[in-house]
Amino acid sequence: MRVLRGAPETWEAPEGGTALAIGVFDGVHLGHRAVFAALADVDGPVRGALTFDPNPAAVLGGDPPPQLTTLERRIELIGEAGLDLVAVATFDDELRRSSPEEFVRRHLVAGLDVRCVAVGAGFRFGHRAAGTTETLAELGERYGFETRVVPILEIDGLPVRSSVIRELLARGEVERAATLLGRPHEIEGTVVPGDGRGRTIGIPTANLSVTDRLAVPARGVYAVKVELADGRRLGGVANVGVRPTFDGGDLVVEVHVFDLDEDLYGLALRVRWLARLRGERRFPDVEALVRQIRRDVAVARELVEGR
16 A cells, blocks of 8 residues: 655545545544445555644644554554555644645645545644535635545444544443454554563563553453464453552553463564453452452453454
């Protein structure tokens, strides 16, 4: 898959032009994939996506929402969805101040020779979000590209939006989040030294250093699938919390990987969140904690088997 970065003036549009899905596409969920699918019957132009980095919310003011995916993982998932090109537009102050027509002329027409555009209903663009889907269609008529607007997908009564998925994760509802994503939510992190307490109680854990920009599920214990740097995928049980039994303070993400006795320090792990087992609890003593963890491990093993 071809990836274009930097200023659109440096992009080289493919011969025959492009058919583009436009959006942030954080999480690359089923709603995003419906937008991609709207381009499936376009014959000739290269099908691709125009995305933005950083998240526009980080430039427009206020606290940006936690990301469902890193930019690099977002690009990977877009490729896995069947598109052949990703253009990453730098969402800086210059782009923020661009009028809808300036954005279309610079990024879509001159930068990518666009022939067809697909966006989700409610798509806004340009300075102060002045551009609507109607504006995009009008500009398409002027500059010679077709505009397709895809209704917001709903599953089980929920609109499939990144914001809704973040809310589900914040409540620990990882299974409902997976339904909207079309796959389990995942985070990536590097294993860093911890206090070694897990190994002393016979349940070694890998402590993950996770950027605070990623959406981590609510405090609690979860059944997970862990992908190691070498591609192996193993079951596990993860804890998100402050370890109240040990009077902890900082939020930690720690994972016990089943049937693995290896030094993981410094390695990158990808953790897929399958199911929430329970909330975080303070136990009266270490022995009670260990008994509960062993029960958690048994339940998690059953849940991850075959997944």
